[in-house]
Every structure is written in C-alpha cells, then in structure tokens.
C-alpha cells in the first residue's frame with residue numbers, strides 16, 4: 559500500500575473560504591469571530607475531492623493520503639486566538655467530512671489553533687478532540703505562528719512541552735509546518751516553508767528535546783528543507799557543538815518527506831538520509847502545480863521519482879508505505 563503522508567485540502571468548497579472572509583471581516587468590525595457556517599453538501603465535498611486529489615492519486619498509483627487542511631491558509635497570525643480557534647475547528651471538521659466520505663483513501667491530520675504569543679497549551683484540547691474524537695492520526699504544528707517573524711521560542715524550549723507531552727500520550731506525530739508568510743522577505747512556499755524546515759532541524763540539533771521525549775516524532779516536510787543537501791554541515795555542527803551524532807541525537811525522532819519535485823533532489827535525499835527516515839509525500843494538490851518542461855510530467859508527481867530510484871524494491875516500500883508509529 560502506498561501512503562502519501564502529506565496532502566492538503568487545497569480544493570475545499572468555495573463556501574468554506576467565504577466563511578473565512580466573513581470571519582475576518584467580523585473580527586475587524588469587532589463582531590463574532592465564529593459566525594454561522596454555511597451548509598456544504600456531501601456532493602460538493604465529493605466533487606472537489608474526486609476531481610482533484612482522488613483523480614491524481616489514482617492516476618499516479620498511490621492508495622491513501624494523510625490529509626490535512628490547507629497549510630498556507632492556517633494563517634495563525636491573522637486575528638486573535640478566538641479567530642484561530644474557530645477557523646481551526648471549521649477546517650478540521652471539514653477534513654473529518656472528507657475522511658468519512660472516503661474512508662478507504664483519506665486519513666485526517668489536524669490544524670492547530672495556534673496564535674502568536676498564546677501558550678501552546680491552548681492547542682491541546684483541539685488536538686485531543688481531533689485524535690480521540692475524530693480519529694485523526696497527527697497534527698501540523700506551526701513553529702512560527704507569527705507568519706515569518708519568528709517571535710516565539712524555539713521548538714526545544716520548555717514552553718512547547720505541554721503540547722509535546724500530549725503528543726506522546728496520544729502517540730501521534732506532528733508535521734512541522736508553517737503557514738502563510740506576512741514577511742515580504744519570505745515567499746510562503748519558496749522560502750518560508752523551506753526556512754522553517756531547516757530551522758526546526760537545527761533547533762533539534764542544538765537542543766535536547768528527544769532526551770526529554772524519546773518517543774516524540776516529527777515529520778519535517780519538503781524533503782527536510784536544506785538539511786539533506788547540507789548534511790555534512792549539520793554533522794559537523796553537531797560535532798562542534800558537542801552534540802551526539804545525529805543518528806542518535808535527532809534521527810530516531812525525525813522523518814523527512816519526498817516533496818522536492820525533481821529527480822536529482824530525490825536521488826540526493828535517498829543517498830544521504832537513511833531510508834527508514836524517509837516518508838513518501840507529494841503535498842498535492844499543492845505547492846508547485848504544473849508540468850515540468852524538462853520531463854513532461856507534473857512537478858508534484860513524486861511517485862515517479864521514487865520509482866526511478868536505483869534502490870531495492872523493499873526499500874521503496876519502506877519509504878512510501880510507512881508512517882511513523884503506524885502501519
């Protein structure tokens with residue numbers, strides 16, 4: 559079974575986004591941050607999935623997608639905590655409806671109601687609701703809810719610990735995933751995402767998080783940001799900073815996905831990173847749409863790159879058929 563560990567509902571019915579706009583307008587006007595939600599029919603949801611994610615999944619030969627709300631519009635920096643809480647619940651409930659309509663194909667991962675300066679403990683209840691109540695198997699954790707200004711503490715800071723304790727208790731992983739950028743220096747998917755992936759890894763290297771949480775698991779998406787390409791730099795920094803070797807210090811707890819969108823990048827990823835730390839992912843329909851003129855195939859048809867790897871089939875099955883902690 560081929561499981562895509564990284565899919566977003568980027569094609570949600572328009573009424574969902576209309577509600578979000580109404581919510582933001584209400585917030586600005588000092589009104590209710592949780593206005594009445596529109597009726598969206600099962601057929602509308604079915605249509606948005608069948609024409610997009612499900613069609614592509616079948617065309618490309620994968621079986622299942624671990625599915626979360628659109629990441630770029632989590633926008634934790636917008637509004638305040640009440641706005642984030644209400645928006646997050648609406649987004650997660652919509653994912654639950656997709657999962658219920660296509661239970662063989664989609665598994666839910668939740669957005670979190672983070673907000674800049676608000677303790678992460680305020681996101682614990684929504685995580686618990688989604689995992690124990692809705693059957694979701696993980697969350698997208700934003701290491702920078704400010705949207706590109708990095709005003710909060712690093713992931714290794716004790717301020718995050720109440721949330722990590724809950725992840726461990728529920729035995730679910732978090733994907734490190736920022737949202738939109740409100741810093742004009744950082745394009746969201748081209749710079750902010752990749753910066754955050756790289757930053758999270760370096761924070762794990764500098765800190766001792768996995769000594770305190772030996773069973774905590776993170777997926778660093780987008781191929782691990784710049785990390786695999788600079789693997790020698792990080793191994794060298796671990797040595798210089800008197801940290802244990804990365805294999806034991808970080809890589810028992812961290813997994814990278816395959817969303818790098820070209821063959822040489824996948825070749826490098828698999829050459830540098832142990833196959834047990836790589837999860838199949840495509841982030842579709844997502845960050846880079848369109849056809850690669852050099853290959854004639856969509857950039858985000860990541861299975862094609864895995865298929866072309868000169869590695870044993872058993873290793874390919876590991877990379878695309880497993881997710882940390884679950885079979």
Ligand SMILES: [Zn+2]
Nearest residue numbers: 566629735841
């Ligand atoms: Zn993503």
